Every structure is written in C-alpha cells, then in structure tokens.
Amino acid sequence: MKLKALNGFKDTLPGETPLWRRLEDLARDVFARFTFSEIRLPILEKTDLFARSIGAATDIVEKEMYTFPEKQITMRPEATASLLRAYIEHGLYVQKPVQRLFTIGPMFRHERPQQGRLRQFHQMDAEILGSANPRVDAELMAMGAMLLSELGLTVSLELNSLGCPVCRPGFREGLLVFLASRQEALCDDCRRRMHTNPLRVLDCKNPACRGIVEDAPSIQDHLCPDCRTHFVAVQDGLDQLGIVYSLNRFMVRGLDYYCRTTFEFITADLGSQSAVCAGGRYDGLVEELGGPKTPGIGFAMGMERLVLLLQKQQQPAAGAEVDLFIAGLGEAASRLCFSLMHRLRQAGARVMMDPDGRSLKSQMKQADKAFARFVLILGDAELERNTGMLRDMTTQEQQEVSLGDTRMLLDAIAA
Numbered sequence: 379m380k381l382k383a384l385n386g387f388k389d390t391l392p393g394e395t396p397l398w399r400r401l402e403d404l405a406r407d408v409f410a411r412f413t414f415s416e417i418r419l420p421i422l423e424k425t426d427l428f429a430r431s432i433g434a435a436t437d438i439v440e441k442e443m444y445t446f447p448e449k450q451i452t453m454r455p456e457a458t459a460s461l462l463r464a465y466i467e468h469g470l471y472v473q474k475p476v477q478r479l480f481t482i483g484p485m486f487r488h489e490r491p492q493q494g495r496l497r498q499f500h501q502m503d504a505e506i507l508g509s510a511n512p513r514v515d516a517e518l519m520a521m522g523a524m525l526l527s528e529l530g531l532t533v534s535l536e537l538n539s540l541g542c543p544v545c546r547p548g549f550r551e552g553l554l555v556f557l558a559s560r561q562e563a564l565c566d567d568c569r570r571r572m573h574t575n576p577l578r579v580l581d582c583k584n585p586a587c588r589g590i591v592e593d594a595p596s597i598q599d600h601l602c603p604d605c606r607t608h609f610v611a612v613q614d615g616l617d618q619l620g621i622v623y624s625l626n627r628f629m630v631r632g633l634d635y636y637c638r639t640t641f642e643f644i645t646a647d648l649g650s651q652s653a654v655c656a657g658g659r660y661d662g663l664v665e666e667l668g669g670p671k672t673p674g675i676g677f678a679m680g681m682e683r684l685v686l687l688l689q690k691q692q693q694p695a696a697g698a699e700v701d702l703f704i705a706g707l708g709e710a711a712s713r714l715c716f717s718l719m720h721r722l723r724q725a726g727a728r729v730m731m732d733p734d735g736r737s738l739k740s741q742m743k744q745a746d747k748a749f750a751r752f753v754l755i756l757g758d759a760e761l762e763r764n765t766g767m768l769r770d771m772t773t774q775e776q777q778e779v780s781l782g783d784t785r786m787l788l789d790a791i792a793a
C-alpha cells in the first residue's frame with residue numbers, strides 16, 4: 379500500500395514555501411507597524427476550553443473538532459481561545475493596559491476538504507485586549523486591509539454589529555417569531571438550529587433560506603443605544619482611515635462569543651471559500667474564561683486561501699536562492715571545493731556543490747536548475763594555479779579568479 383498524507387492534510391513543497399514566507403514576512407512587518415507582539419501557543423488544549431469559548435451549539439464544537447475523548451483534550455480549531463487562556467494564565471493584563479498580540483500556526487477542523495478548505499490549515503491571528511474603544515475596531519480592520527492591499531490582493535470588507543447581551547436577546551426573539559412563521563420553507567439544518575442558534579439561519583447558504591431571510595428583521599435596526607453609538611463610531615473610524623467597507627446585516631459569524639463588531643474580508647476568486655479574514659469583538663469572553671473583565675477584538679486570516687490568491691497573481695520570476703555553484707572536476711578539486719564552500723558559507727554566501735563530483739556537463743545542468751547566479755569551475759589546470767574560472771550565469775562572461783583571498787571571490791559574486 380502506497381503511503382499518502384491524510385485527506386485534508388497537505389505538504390507544502392519547496393516550490394510553494396517562498397510564497398508562504400513572503401506572506402508571513404509581510405504579515406510580521408505589518409503587525410510590527412501596528413505594535414503587535416508575537417505569542418506562541420500549544421496545539422493541544424483541554425476540550426472544555428473550546429466548548430466554553432466557541433460555544434456548544436456551533437459547527438466547530440458540534441462536529442469539527444479533533445478530540446481525544448479519553449484524555450479530554452482537543453487539537454485547537456482556532457487560536458483565540460488558547461490566546462485568551464494564556465493571557466489569563468500569565469496575567470498579561472498586569473503588564474500593559476492594552477495588549478496587542480498575534481500568533482501564526484496550524485489549526486485543525488474535521489470538515490469536508492476542498493480547495494481553500496483543509497483539515498489542517500493555517501491562520502494568522504491578531505487580537506487586541508483591554509480596550510472597548512471603537513477606534514480599536516477600526517484600527518484592527520485597517521491592519522487587515524493594509525496587509526491584504528500590500529499583498530496586492532483585491533478584497534472587500536463587510537461589516538455588521540451583533541449587538542450585546544442587552545439588545546441581542548430581544549432581536550433573537552423577534553427573529554425566532556419571524557422564522558417560526560416560515561419554518562416549512564427552511565432547510566433541515568435551519569429548522570433545527572432555529573431553536574439552538576437562530577442567528578445562524580441568517581447566513582445559511584441554501585437559496586431557499588436566503589430568500590426567506592431577505593425579509594427578516596435586521597439586527598442593525600435593533601441595537602441598544604450603546605451598541606448603536608459603537609457601531610457608528612466604528613464606521614467613522616474606518617472613514618477616517620480611508621478604509622472602504624459595506625454593511626452586511628446577514629453576517630453573523632460561526633462563533634458564539636462575538637458581540638458588537640463582526641467583519642469579514644471577502645474575495646470573489648475562491649468560490650464558496652470566499653472569506654480570507656474574519657473577526658469580531660468578544661467583550662465578555664475573558665471574564666467567561668475566568669479572567670478579569672476585559673474587552674477584546676480579533677481576527678484570523680486563512681493562509682491557504684491567501685496563498686491560493688497569491689498563486690493566481692502574475693508572479694515575478696523566482697529569485698535566485700544560490701549565489702554560487704562550485705563545480706570541481708576530479709577528486710582533488712572536489713576536496714578543495716568542499717572546504718572552500720564551507721568558508722564562503724561562513725562568510726554569508728549561499729553556496730552549493732555536487733557532493734558526488736559528476737561530469738562538468740551534469741554540474742552545469744545542476745547549477746542551471748538551482749538558478750545559481752555564478753558557477754566556479756575548478757579543474758586540474760586551475761588547481762595548479764590555485765585559481766578557478768568564475769562564470770556569470772546571466773551574462774555568460776568568464777574570468778579567472780584567485781582562490782587565495784576569499785574576500786575577492788565574495789566581492790566578485792556579490793555584484
């Protein structure tokens with residue numbers, strides 16, 4: 379039987395890693411500009427952490443978690459819960475009134491794999507803890523928008539408010555009455571979740587349900603005065619920063635913990651896997667998990683989806699990863715190449731050779747394949763003079779260089 383990776387688990391091959399690195403490097407750069415600090419978190423947590431934070435009546439907790447039941451531990455399906463657990467456990471609220479934290483890594487959900495939807499996928503997660511100010515909401519969205527725009531991606535930002543424990547119950551009641559009067563026409567899923575989580579019906583993808591909720595009451599018309607003021611201020615903040623957005627009253631997000639602001643960055647290029655970044659405010663959650671009363675807001679970006687979008691872009695030719703290929707002809711030359719290679723690497727150059735000293739033709743082919751900028755050829759004649767023939771692979775020009783002075787050789791290939 380052929381060994382294969384599990385369905386929904388993917389290898390990232392050397393040809394793809396430069397794009398992943400570009401994404402991650404730019405993200406780190408943008409996060410740093412917004413003064414976020416990195417936190418690294420474990421992959422396994424107690425199952426209870428996710429049940430309590432994400433919510434028992436959510437798709438994730440109901441059917442998507444990788445859990446070891448006998449140990450009551452679960453592979454994290456998202457990062458916010460773990461991040462808040464760490465925030466509380468280490469008393470990070472004592473150090474700074476407002477903590478800005480990000481983390482990057484794999485998440486695990488048992489769902490049906492398709493393009494842009496895997497069972498192990500990667501998120502870049504950013505959270506601001508300790509401020510309820512609507513300006514912070516706008517700032518976080520602006521950070522997402524800046525990263526996506528600097529990646530050269532075209533996305534749209536959709537915004538909603540889910541209200542708070544003061545106004546949401548009333549809206550929920552009204553929505554339930556509305557849905558109950560039309561329940562025969564709802565899909566099976568929605569008829570069931572109407573009672574557990576009626577807001578989820580609003581973002582059902584089923585066309586029949588979509589038609590029905592068109593006429594449903596809008597949460598945006600049922601916000602309490604505080605939530606209304608917050609919602610208006612968030613929009614004002616986005617306007618000040620020149621961030622374009624549209625209001626979407628059907629966006630409710632899959633996690634129970636959200637209140638007030640929720641948002642998604644959407645692409646038109648990935649079919650139904652359209653969200654590349656999603657987030658929202660969760661003011662009661664830290665307290666719910668046993669910490670002090672702390673407002674918070676965060677987002678998670680799906681890296682696989684971003685990489686797919688980057689792959690669709692016209693990419694500039696891959697940059698050379700090898701500065702110098704040293705081609706030794708014969709054992710004596712290869713021996714010299716071996717130590718020379720090491721000295722050049724110590725000096726910072728990216729250098730390779732063929733450990734098995736194949737023919738010159740084969741070695742030139744290998745240098746081509748590696749996109750080496752230069753090749754240094756060492757045959758018996760050069761060996762006698764302690765020199766090598768340095769070939770610039772772009773211009774095909776050749777010059778004889780001395781091997782006595784590593785500095786000179788480094789200068790020659792640094793050009």
Ligand code: ATP
Pocket residue numbers: 456487489494495496497498499500501631632650651652653654655656657678679680681682683
């Ligand atoms: P979706 O509606 O696409 O299932 P979600 O609401 O479950 O997304 P979140 O939990 O908000 O997603 O996660 C934030 C982001 O992480 C998503 O917008 C998406 O880009 C990415 N993401 C979520 N699940 C997956 C997955 N299974 N595979 C790849 N990326 C994912």
Ligand code: MG
Pocket residue numbers: 437632
């Ligand atoms: Mg999902």
